[in-house]
Amino acid sequence: MTTELGIAVVNGVFRGSVYALVALGIVLIYRASGVFNFAQAEFGTTGLFAAYIGIELWQWPYWLGLLFGLAAAVAMGLATERLVINPLRNSSRVTLLVGTAGVALAAIGIQFWQSNEQPIRSMPKLVEGVAFQPFGAAITYQHLITFVVLIVVALALAVFFRSPSGLAIQAAQQEGTAAELVGISVRRVSMMTWGIAALLGGLAGVLSGPNLTFTAGFLTFGAGAALLPGFMAAVLGGMKSMPGALFGGLLVGVIEQFGNLSILSDVSGGGAMMLFLFLLVVLLLRPQGLFVRKAVAA
Amino acid sequence: MALLEVSDLVVGYDAFPVLHGINFTVEEGELCVLLGLNGAGKTTTVSSVAGLVKTRSGSVVFDGKDLGRRSPSARVAGGISLSPEGRRVFPRLSVKQNLRLGAWTRRRQSKAVQRQLDLVYDYFPRLGEREGQLAGTLSGGEQQMLAVGRALMSRPKLLLIDEASLGLSPTVARTVWEVTSRIKQDGTTVLMVEQNAGALPFADRALIMEKGTLVYTGVGDELRAVNLREAYLGA
Numbered sequence: 045m046t047t048e049l050g051i052a053v054v055n056g057v058f059r060g061s062v063y064a065l066v067a068l069g070i071v072l073i074y075r076a077s078g079v080f081n082f083a084q085a086e087f088g089t090t091g092l093f094a095a096y097i098g099i100e101l102w103q104w105p106y107w108l109g110l111l112f113g114l115a116a117a118v119a120m121g122l123a124t125e126r127l128v129i130n131p132l133r134n135s136s137r138v139t140l141l142v143g144t145a146g147v148a149l150a151a152i153g154i155q156f157w158q159s160n161e162q163p164i165r166s167m168p169k170l171v172e173g174v175a176f177q178p179f180g181a182a183i184t185y186q187h188l189i190t191f192v193v194l195i196v197v198a199l200a201l202a203v204f205f206r207s208p209s210g211l212a213i214q215a216a217q218q219e220g221t222a223a224e225l226v227g228i229s230v231r232r233v234s235m236m237t238w239g240i241a242a243l244l245g246g247l248a249g250v251l252s253g254p255n256l257t258f259t260a261g262f263l264t265f266g267a268g269a270a271l272l273p274g275f276m277a278a279v280l281g282g283m284k285s286m287p288g289a290l291f292g293g294l295l296v297g298v299i300e301q302f303g304n305l306s307i308l309s310d311v312s313g314g315g316a317m318m319l320f321l322f323l324l325v326v327l328l329l330r331p332q333g334l335f336v337r338k339a340v341a342a
Numbered sequence: 343m344a345l346l347e348v349s350d351l352v353v354g355y356d357a358f359p360v361l362h363g364i365n366f367t368v369e370e371g372e373l374c375v376l377l378g379l380n381g382a383g384k385t386t387t388v389s390s391v392a393g394l395v396k397t398r399s400g401s402v403v404f405d406g407k408d409l410g411r412r413s414p415s416a417r418v419a420g421g422i423s424l425s426p427e428g429r430r431v432f433p434r435l436s437v438k439q440n441l442r443l444g445a446w447t448r449r450r451q452s453k454a455v456q457r458q459l460d461l462v463y464d465y466f467p468r469l470g471e472r473e474g475q476l477a478g479t480l481s482g483g484e485q486q487m488l489a490v491g492r493a494l495m496s497r498p499k500l501l502l503i504d505e506a507s508l509g510l511s512p513t514v515a516r517t518v519w520e521v522t523s524r525i526k527q528d529g530t531t532v533l534m535v536e537q538n539a540g541a542l543p544f545a546d547r548a549l550i551m552e553k554g555t556l557v558y559t560g561v562g563d564e565l566r567a568v569n570l571r572e573a574y575l576g577a
């Protein structure tokens with residue numbers, strides 16, 4: 045039983061890294077534009093598809109394909125900001141929400157069209173093989189790299205948000221008018237935020253894609269679905285907290301793995317059930333989220 | 343030549359004109375107060391000078407240049423700074439971070455920014471004492487000081503202050519006005535918006551606004567004597 049729990053925790057932490065990356069992007073955008081970004085996971089699938097095209101179809105070196113994938117994700121994020129978010133900035137949040145869902149659907153449509161010839165795809169891992177086996181859980185190099193990238197990205201974000209540009213982003217999020225008045229371009233800040241969030245999504249995509257075979261909509265509803273777990277992670281973390289999103293992501297990964305415990309072996313969809321139960325209990329007991337001390341007065 | 347010259351300014355939100363073609367000037371080196379009841383159009387006036395609201399017609403000439411449709415950002419860089427109604431400090435940033443962001447357009451001149459920060463702390467010692475505190479946790483008076491201090495950080499030629507006294511105790515309001523008067527003596531031209539006639543003794547000149555038009559312009563002394571106060575300010 046202990047070994048089994050150990051395996052679940054280890055597996056969960058590493059698989060949760062992808063959720064944490066997605067959740068960080070969701071929180072960033074929620075703080076900036078006040079909207080649940082339904083397209084967050086599609087930044088990932090789009091990045092993954094672009095990387096696949098570079099590496100598999102055009103035979104580029106792996107690193108170049110990855111860069112291409114990340115660039116495609118960022119381009120999609122910037123385009124979303126320019127073409128959907130900015131024109132709708134005075135509309136209701138529901139309209140914005142529908143707008144981001146539209147972006148996701150459009151991206152998935154393009155992916156289906158693009159992958160018509162070969163709908164099920166796969167690409168090699170960054171490094172093949174198993175890195176280590178705590179409790180007998182096989183942690184691949186790919187999982188290890190994903191986890192390390194997550195930590196590095198989280199630290200980089202923490203440093204960035206204390207830099208002048210990061211402070212300007214925070215200022216624009218907290219008091220848009222006042223930010224405009226001191227000369228911060230709220231428009232540039234919005235672009236920057238969507239670009240960073242899309243980069244996080246892209247990383248989730250290019251790092252998780254090689255774990256499995258993938259199809260259009262891979263990170264939204266496919267085998268590598270990370271959108272719903274990412275949302276849950278963000279909500280657990282209080283929607284506005286970056287550390288909350290990080291730990292929320294890892295926690296969601298772990299709880300999902302608990303569904304694989306042998307005592308639940310008769311229950312199909314045990315992982316998803318555990319997750320929803322846990323989320324429900326947390327929201328009842330701590331509606332402000334797990335990692336937020338108290339609701340801070342706005 | 344006046345530092346600020348507003349001519350035939352018409353501003354409206356949606357269909358309704360709020361300012362019906364107002365004319366006034368602010369001379370270099372003076373402290374001017376714009377008085378009027380709630381809804382008279384004072385905030386709309388200073389917001390259009392700062393570039394936050396679009397003008398329908400008329401012109402705003404600052405330092406000899408027509409500002410046209412210039413962005414708020416370009417106006418701060420050009421020397422106009424507004425401490426907005428309702429303070430609007432960045433609540434989850436510290437006092438010092440708020441102030442440093444006030445110097446956003448000059449952020450690369452770190453020495454000059456530091457000097458300006460020291461000057462603001464000299465005007466408002468409370469801010470210096472609380473420089474590490476989150477702005478959202480300051481008292482109303484301290485937040486108002488922070489809003490004025492932040493506006494000063496860009497070293498404006500013209501400082502606009504919208505209703506500093508709103509919601510403050512008479513003593514704290516006096517403190518803010520006294521500092522404003524010092525800021526003027528140190529060479530910054532100030533246009534402050536007030537509903538509270540208590541600001542009059544600090545001003546060199548007063549403009550009185552009613553329902554989107556200016557109904558009186560004169561020196562403060564004159565106004566104190568006349569019964570205009572009763573007529574227009576209900577005080």
Ligand SMILES: Nc1ncnc2c1ncn2[C@@H]1O[C@H](COP(=O)(O)OP(=O)(O)O)[C@@H](O)[C@H]1O
Binds near residue numbers: 356378381382384385
């Ligand atoms: N954003 C806005 N949209 C529509 N009407 C507005 C807006 N801001 C102000 N008004 C209207 O313009 C008029 C003048 O308002 P304002 O400039 O805020 O006056 P004051 O600052 O003197 O109280 C008021 O009738 C107010 O209702």
Ligand SMILES: [Mg+2]
Binds near residue numbers: 384385386427505
């Ligand atoms: Mg007002």
